[in-house]
Amino acid sequence: MATVEVAFTPLPAHVRTARLIATAVARRSGVDESVLDEVRLAVGEACSRAVEAHRVYCPQQPIRVALTGDGERFEVVVTDAAPAVEPVPAGAAGSGSDTVIDGLAVIAGLADDVRIGAAGPGTSIAMSWKQRIPPA
Numbered sequence: 065m066a067t068v069e070v071a072f073t074p075l076p077a078h079v080r081t082a083r084l085i086a087t088a089v090a091r092r093s094g095v096d097e098s099v100l101d102e103v104r105l106a107v108g109e110a111c112s113r114a115v116e117a118h119r120v121y122c123p124q125q126p127i128r129v130a131l132t133g134d135g136e137r138f139e140v141v142v143t144d145a146a147p148a149v150e151p152v153p154a155g156a157a158g159s160g161s162d163t164v165i166d167g168l169a170v171i172a173g174l175a176d177d178v179r180i181g182a183a184g185p186g187t188s189i190a191m192s193w194k195q196r197i198p199p200a
Contacts, residue, residue: 071126074118079111082129086140093133096196103140103193106174110142110189113168117146117187137176139192143183 068089072078086107087100095103107129114127125145132139168189172178175191182188 067130067132070129070131072129074115074123074125074127076112076115078127079108079115082111082127082142083108086129086131089131089133090138090193093131093138094135094195095133095138095193099193099196102174103138106171106191107140107142109168109171109174110140110191113189114142114144114146114187117144121146133195136195137192138195139190141188141190143188144186145184146187147185148182148187 068085070082070085072082083104087104090100090103091097111127111129118125118127122145127145128141128143130139130141130143168178168180171189171191176194177190177192179190180187181190
């Protein structure tokens with residue numbers, strides 16, 4: 065299956081759209097129905113994190129989501145353009161980092177594989193799941 069790419073403005077309302085698209089593409093790619101909620105939740109967490117960062121650092125830049133199913137794995141890559149910020153230690157007064165770290169922990173618990181890396185000035189979160197049934 066070819067890659068489906070979506071770019072959206074950093075508004076919380078668009079996170080729901082990204083989740084719906086991810087779920088539809090995952091289903092079409094052959095991801096088992098029992099895993100679709102995990103895909104939806106993980107994509108929602110990654111997109112919410114990106115929206116939050118964009119609203120602070122670069123509200124005019126779009127968030128990008130790429131979805132690919134290759135027959136063996138279904139992968140979603142959420143890329144933001146916000147500058148990478150060093151996380152503040154958990155429990156530090158006035159930090160929003162606890163929410164970011166918690167969100168990444170949730171994503172790691174939902175996807176089969178998660179990779180977080182630099183993407184230009186921003187961050188890329190790649191999540192993947194095994195495709196359990198042949199693509200339609």
